[in-house]
Amino acid sequence: MTTSAQAAPGLIRLDLLPPRxxxxxRQIATDDEEMQRLKTLGVCLGRRVELVKIGDPLxxxxxxxxxxxxxxxxxxxSVEVCxxxxxxxxxxxxx
Numbered sequence: 382m383t384t385s386a387q388a389a390p391g392l393i394r395l396d397l398l399p400p401r402x403x404x405x406x407r408q409i410a411t412d413d414e415e416m417q418r419l420k421t422l423g424v425c426l427g428r429r430v431e432l433v434k435i436g437d438p439l440x441x442x443x444x445x446x447x448x449x450x451x452x453x454x455x456x457x458x459s460v461e462v463c464x465x466x467x468x469x470x471x472x473x474x475x476x
Contacts, residue, residue, distance in 0.1 A: 395450075395458040396439060398432040404460035405429050411457040422448050424458065 392407050406428045409416060423443040424430060434440035438449035 392459040392461055394456050395430070395432070395441075395460050396452045396455040398460060398462070400432050400435055403429060403431050403463040405463065406458055407461045408459035409457060410459070411454070415454060415457065419450075419454070419458070422450065424450070429463070430460065 393404075395404070395406075398404055406424060406426055409419060409424075409426065411419070419425065423446070424441070428443065431442040432439060433442050433447060437452040439452055439455050441448055441450055441455075
């Protein structure tokens, strides 16, 4: 079951994150299969990500690695932008 991809107040969709901006994943609104795909890529709640390149696929940096994620899938991920000099990083595992 897919839920709404609308971001909560203070959050923005990952596909709308400006390039070279650090953010922390706070919400994922998608079905179990897509959720598992994101976890396999390392995109899970509490994980820091950076949008490297816009387009389709988006190029993300996660744990120092670059990966491609479709814009449609990224639209289901809401992130909190890190403030300059203070990252809201709270790394978690993708268990």
